[in-house]
Amino acid sequence: MIHKTAIVDPKAKISPSVEIGAYSIIGPKVEIGDNTIVQSHVSIVGNTKIGSKNNIYPFASIGNDPQDLKFSGEETKLEIGDNNKIREYVTINSGTKGGGGLTKVGNNCLFMVSSHIAHDCLVEDNVILANNVPLGGHAHIEENVIIGGNSAVQQFTRVGKSAMIGGMCGVVRDIIPYAMVHGNRSILQGLNLIGLRRKNIPNKEIMILTDAYKEIFKNENLTENLKNLNSDLKKNDLVKDVVNFLEKDKKRPICTPFSK
Numbered sequence: 001m002i003h004k005t006a007i008v009d010p011k012a013k014i015s016p017s018v019e020i021g022a023y024s025i026i027g028p029k030v031e032i033g034d035n036t037i038v039q040s041h042v043s044i045v046g047n048t049k050i051g052s053k054n055n056i057y058p059f060a061s062i063g064n065d066p067q068d069l070k071f072s073g074e075e076t077k078l079e080i081g082d083n084n085k086i087r088e089y090v091t092i093n094s095g096t097k098g099g100g101g102l103t104k105v106g107n108n109c110l111f112m113v114s115s116h117i118a119h120d121c122l123v124e125d126n127v128i129l130a131n132n133v134p135l136g137g138h139a140h141i142e143e144n145v146i147i148g149g150n151s152a153v154q155q156f157t158r159v160g161k162s163a164m165i166g167g168m169c170g171v172v173r174d175i176i177p178y179a180m181v182h183g184n185r186s187i188l189q190g191l192n193l194i195g196l197r198r199k200n201i202p203n204k205e206i207m208i209l210t211d212a213y214k215e216i217f218k219n220e221n222l223t224e225n226l227k228n229l230n231s232d233l234k235k236n237d238l239v240k241d242v243v244n245f246l247e248k249d250k251k252r253p254i255c256t257p258f259s260k
Contacts, residue, residue, distance in 0.1 A: 046094045047075060051082040059089050066093045066119030068137060081107035092117040099138050158252065160245045164192040173255035177241045178209065181255060188255045209238040220258050
């Protein structure tokens with residue numbers, strides 16, 4: 001059902017089961033999948049593809065130009081998966097040529113009021129951004145991450161799977177999987193034990209990850225600590241996630257207990 005006051009370009013590809021509320025605007029290159037609800041006063045423009053069963057709340061702006069001075073109108077994309085909740089005043093921008101041309105959001109995410117996903121970000125499944133959380137360009141947020149209200153993630157930052165970031169943090173360093181982080185400039189405080197237990201990870205596995213965490217971050221020499229990490233610990237899947245994350249991009253600074 002499309003409200004009579006909505007403006008939907010005839011070239012847009014809209015599933016018959018989509019609901020579009022009053023005064024919403026849908027551009028010509030937009031695709032929206034089955035059973036998605038677009039509430040009133042929503043703007044969806046650009047080369048934007050949205051999956052099924054999403055709920056987009058009033059005054060969200062989806063697919064508009066990147067906030068990047070290098071952007072010069074080139075053809076870029078935004079892809080959003082299924083079953084996401086995009087709350088009031090959320091902004092999600094398309095990609096840039098310099099960043100690969102694609103901003104991508106996975107499935108089952110919750111983006112609370114006034115959160116922002118900038119150009120060329122990759123946000124995986126089951127991510128929660130609380131109120132007023134902006135992601136800078138090119139950020140990569142892995143699955144099951146929770147970011148607390150009024151925290152900000154700097155451009156190019158990686159946040160590993162199942163990490164939990166407290167409120168009002170400035171995240172300027174990469175955060176390992178399963179981490180618990182808070183502080184004015186995001187200091188690593190330990191592991192996200194509550195998140196691990198919610199995922200029904202056995203206590204034995206958590207204890208192995210805890211032992212590895214203590215070894216990896218026993219001092220500031222992460223390279224040497226990783227090199228000397230017990231080979232038995234490295235066999236654990238959770239530990240592998242952390243080690244692979246740390247070794248994947250050695251140019252990026254890592255959030256540690258010693259971060260300043």
